[in-house]
Amino acid sequence: MIHVEKIPQFDPCSTATWLARGRAPEHAEAIAKAWRDFPDLAPTASPEDRMAHTRARVQAMKPVNDAIAAHSEAERQARNFSFTEERAVSGRGDDRDAAILRGRDRYGYDWNLAIRYADGWYAAHVGWNHCSPSKAAERPAYDCGFADGGGDVDDLFDAARRANRAAERAPISMQSRGAVRSLPSDWPKPSDRPRPTPWSRRVIILGDHPAAALGRGDILERYRKTGGRCGGHAIILTATKGFISGVTAQPEAEELTAERADELIASPEQEDRLRALLAGIDIEDILVALHGEYLRVLDTHSAALPTCRNRERTRNTPLQVKAHAKLWMDRGREAGSNVGAGHIRWSKATKGLTAKLGELTARYQGPAPGKGHLVSIEQDGTLAHGFIDPGGKPLAPTLIVGSKARLRDEMARALRLFGGATRFAAR
Structure with missing residues (x-):
């Protein structure tokens, strides 16, 4: 006998219904009433x-809807101010962040008006012309910031005078070492746009606890099966020892606490150790798969990281972290191989799954005769005959994919293989 769980009936007259949907107690009661x-x-x-x-x-719900909107707006502004304060305290902020906080503290501006105050202040500070916002309610805040920044709208030569001062001005004190260099926490998320790079020039930085990278175990195992055997480099951040080589690293059960992170941050030995682990490597591509306290430690010692072509960081939910890591690993190539670069554009599956890379198109043709799924690689509407790989082996413009779940991966792999191949004969 199959047991079917009974779904509770939606009762809008019950306060519990709205509490279960995330409403505050007072709002839930007002809606139910x-x-x-x-x-x-x-x-x-x-x-x-x-x-x-x-x-x-x-009409009866209008007051509570207005209260919910006001509460959400207050939370948004608090989060924005908190983020700006954190940037300023950590040394990553700039003149504009300081102006936003000054507008709030000095004049009591909310977030939107503090932004306009900072716009006016920055315009005056760097020598730009006065340019009022389109909304009349925001103009006084902009004008106030412009005046505080040294601007004078009544002076005909004001803009030229401020531009000359800005050119002679020394760098601001907030631009410490961490603000001048881009910190790993500010790096963009991985994408498929950068060119594929040999594994011997790639580095991945991981944490030694699942909380470090939201699924670090899976990422490390995938790396060892791909980049690890092709000459890639892995660095592990552990709670006990700090930065170590990922070649022989064994998992630890200890998670990095805030207190232990402070100890690693205060230790100059960690930066020297990180620099030694990267010494002698011609690096073009770095991926940081860290977050939380682990990322805070790396930010502090980021002066040891080299400036290179691609520097990226995974982020957000566990599924997105794994997807970002997969994108990054798919860009790695073995020595002697050649892979086509660029962003692959996918069509909707309902219209017939296709993927395009430059002048090449991978097209799903449906079930293959007998078994599997048929995919064709086309150029200008016809099969892409006449391509050879770096080893001189001709590439077949059709392939059979055994599992439909692997269609996208195999289509992308085939496109990049053809994109990096040489065409030796006309069709």
Whole structure:
């Protein structure tokens, strides 16, 4: 006998219903009361009566909807100010961040007006012309910031004078070492746009605990099966020893706490150790798969990281972290191989799954005769005959994919293989 779990009925008149949907207790009660006072009429009631009842309920809920909107806006502004304060305290902020906080503290501006104050201040500071916002309510804040930045709209030569001062001004004190160099926490997420790079010139930095990279174990195992056997380099950040080589690293059960992170941050030995692990490597591509306290430690010692072509960081949810790591690893190539670079554009599967890379197109043709799924590689609408790989082996413009779940991976691999191949004969 199959047991079917009964789904609880949606009851808008119950406060518990709205509490379960994330509403605050006072908001949940107000919404439920509006539904109790003005419930839906029976289907047999006239349309006019039903519409009038609905309008009355909407009117009764307007105060609570306004309160919810105000609460959400207050949370948004608090998060924005908190983020700006964190940047300023950590040394990653700039003049504009300082102006935003000054507008809030000095004049009591909310987030939107503090932004306009900072716009005006920065325009005056760097020698730009006065340019008021389009919204009249934001103009006083902009004008106030412009005046605080040294601007004078009544002076005909004001812009030229400020531009000369800006050119002679020394760098601001907030631009410490960490602000001048891009920190790993500010690096972009991986994409398929950068060119494929030999594994011997690639480095991945991981944490030695699952909390370090949201699924670090899977990432490390995938790396060892691909880049690890092709000459790639891995560095592991551990709670006990700090930075170590990932070649023989064994998993640790200890997670990096805030107190231990502070100890690693205060240790100059860690930066020297990280620099030694990277010494002698001609690096073109770095991926940081860290977050939380692990990323904070790496940010502090980031002066040991080289400036190279591609520097990226995984982020957000576990699924996105794994997807970012997969994108980065797919860009690695073995020594002696050649792989086509660029962004692959995918069509909707409902219209027939296709992928394009430059003048090449990978097209799903449906089930293959007998078994598997047929994919063709085309150039200008016809099969891409006449391509050879770096070893001189001709490439077949059709391939059979055994599992439909691997269609996208195999289509992308084939496109990049043809994109890096040599065409030796006309079709």
